[in-house]
Amino acid sequence: MESPRCAVFVARHGEREDYAWHKRGENWQATAARPWDSPLTPAGHLQARAMGAAAAAHAERLGLAPICHIACSPLLRCVETAAAAATATGVERVVVEPRLSETMCEAWYRSWAVPGADSTWGGPAACRKGVAVAEADLHPAARAAAAATHATAAETAALRATASLSDLGAGVPAVDGDARATFDYRWDHFETDAAQTERMVAVLEAQTARGGSALLVSHGGPTGALYRSLTGRRTDCGYCGLFCYVRNADGSWDAPVAGDHDHLDAVPGADRSGRNDAAEQGPKPPDDAAGAFAAAQRAARAGDYAQMGAYLKENAY
Numbered sequence: 268m269e270s271p272r273c274a275v276f277v278a279r280h281g282e283r284e285d286y287a288w289h290k291r292g293e294n295w296q297a298t299a300a301r302p303w304d305s306p307l308t309p310a311g312h313l314q315a316r317a318m319g320a321a322a323a324a325h326a327e328r329l330g331l332a333p334i335c336h337i338a339c340s341p342l343l344r345c346v347e348t349a350a351a352a353a354t355a356t357g358v359e360r361v362v363v364e365p366r367l368s369e370t371m372c373e374a375w376y377r378s379w380a381v382p383g384a385d386s387t388w389g390g391p392a393a394c395r396k397g398v399a400v401a402e403a404d405l406h407p408a409a410r411a412a413a414a415a416t417h418a419t420a421a422e423t424a425a426l427r428a429t430a431s432l433s434d435l436g437a438g439v440p441a442v443d444g445d446a447r448a449t450f451d452y453r454w455d456h457f458e459t460d461a462a463q464t465e466r467m468v469a470v471l472e473a474q475t476a477r478g479g480s481a482l483l484v485s486h487g488g489p490t491g492a493l494y495r496s497l498t499g500r501r502t503d504c505g506y507c508g509l510f511c512y513v514r515n516a517d518g519s520w521d522a523p524v525a526g527d528h529d530h531l532d533a534v535p536g537a538d539r540s541g542r543n544d545a546a547e548q549g550p551k552p553p554d555d556a557a558g559a560f561a562a563a564q565r566a567a568r569a570g571d572y573a574q575m576g577a578y579l580k581e582n583a584y
Contacts, residue, residue, distance in 0.1 A: 274331040275474045276322045276482040276524070277510045279490045280340075280348040281311030285386045286542050294385045302379040302406065303369075303416050305386070307347045310537035311506065314530075318507035319352030321530035322482055325511055329523055334358060335479035338470070340367040340486060341417040348507070349484040356482070363418070366466040367485040370492075371413045371450065371458040374546070380409035380454065388543035405454055413450040413458075460492060467493040475514050487541060491548045494525060502526035504548060505540035 285295035285305035296302040307315065326333055334356050339349035341363045349361045369375055377390030381400050385391050394400065408415045452458045467489050474481040485493075491504040497512065497520045504510075504526060511524035531539050541547075 271330055271332045272513055273475065273478065274326060274329070274480045274511050274513045275471050276325070276334065276480065277471070277490055277493060277512065278318050278322065278348070278352070278482065278484050279487050279504050279506060279508045280307065280342075280344040280484060281314035281318070281351075282308045282506050282538050283311060283344050283541065284308050286538070289386055289542060290538075296379050296384050296386055301343075301408075301416075302384065303375075303408070304343045306343050308537070310534050311344070312347065312351050313534045314507045314537060315348040315351035316355045317530040317533040318348070318509055319355030319482070321509055321527065322352065322511075323356045325509070325524050325527070326480055329511070329513075331511075331513065332478075332480045334482050336362070336474065336477060336481040337484070338362045338364040338367065338474075338481065339484035340369065341365055342369060342486070343418075345484045345486065346418075349482075352482060352484065358482075364470055364483070365414075365417055365450065366470045367483055367489065368413075368417065368450075369486045370460065370463045370488045370547075371452040372460070372463075373457045376409050376454055376457070378543070380406040386543070388546045400454075402454075409454040411453060413452040463489055464492045464496045468496060471497075471512060487544055488547045494522065498522055498525075500525075503528075503540070503544070505531070505544065506538065507531060 283305045284307065285299075287308050288295040295305060299305075323334055325331075335358060337349050337353050337356070337358045337360075339345040339361055345367065346361065346363065353359070353361050373396060374389040377394060377396065378384060378386055378388050381390050381394045382404050383391040383393055384406075389395055390398070402410060450458075467485070470483060471493065474483065487504045487508070490508065490510065491501070494504070494510055495501055502525050505528050507528070507530065509524060509527040509530070510522060513521045513523060515521060528539060531537070
């Protein structure tokens with residue numbers, strides 16, 4: 268009997284606490300010790316469990332290998348999402364993968380590191396892009412290499428004991444590995460969309476060599492950008508938006524699941540998308556175009572010239 272094909276599922280984290288505060292007219296960033304690192308809301312934990320169950324169901328429905336690996340961004344909301352999904356899928360541990368992190372662009376830094384930051388992508392009204400910020404007024408973590416925003420091995424291990432994870436019960440999977448990356452991004456040395464997409468593709472390709480299906484938990488911008496890079500198409504990526512990728516023999520990718528949010532029906536009353544989704548996931552020329560061009564090159568190398576043409580046409584080359 269032929270072995271089932273392996274897949275890589277990619278999902279965004281669940282509903283985040285700082286956005287819930289903002290919806291109530293409060294500023295979570297103003298008092299947070301790690302203002303870039305919002306946890307999930309209680310509803311976000313439920314969304315994450317539902318997403319994990321949905322991913323397992325999709326794998327079974329499509330005749331794919333079961334999920335046996337889970338990796339996530341080192342930011343807390345993704346670690347929590349991955350832990351909840353692991354509980355739903357029966358996977359015993361979560362591996363922290365720095366390349367799944369948020370886009371370390373100027374808009375992200377301005378959402379937490381500038382005066383008056385309130386989680387708004389691109390910064391608060393008084394400190395949008397183009398407004399100079401004195402170095403002394405920046406959050407200290409913005410002046411250090413981006414690895415400073417990633418948890419250490421000790422910090423990720425300690426997450427098991429936090430209230431945000433302990434509610435998952437005794438079956439909470441371990442979080443393994445030192446999450447610190449070699450990223451040298453910082454204020455005034457920002458990551459481009461093309462670089463972000465490149466690292467996401469690299470993680471996806473690395474997972475295919477492991478055997479068994481995997482679930483990767485990242486953020487809205489990187490998750491949506493990966494889909495655009497591999498397919499040349501766009502789709503919304505709300506909370507716990509779920510994608511599935513299966514690699515073909517010629518190196519191209521199929522996406523039998525793209526932007527699935529039906530599992531969020533299990534958590535009525537929770538937000539299904541974030542307040543910054545349009546700004547974070549909308550068109551971003553020229554970096555988006557550069558990412559599409561890279562996707563077109565990959566399609567050409569695989570001999571899929573029709574797909575190459577589709578990438579170039581969508582981005583007006």
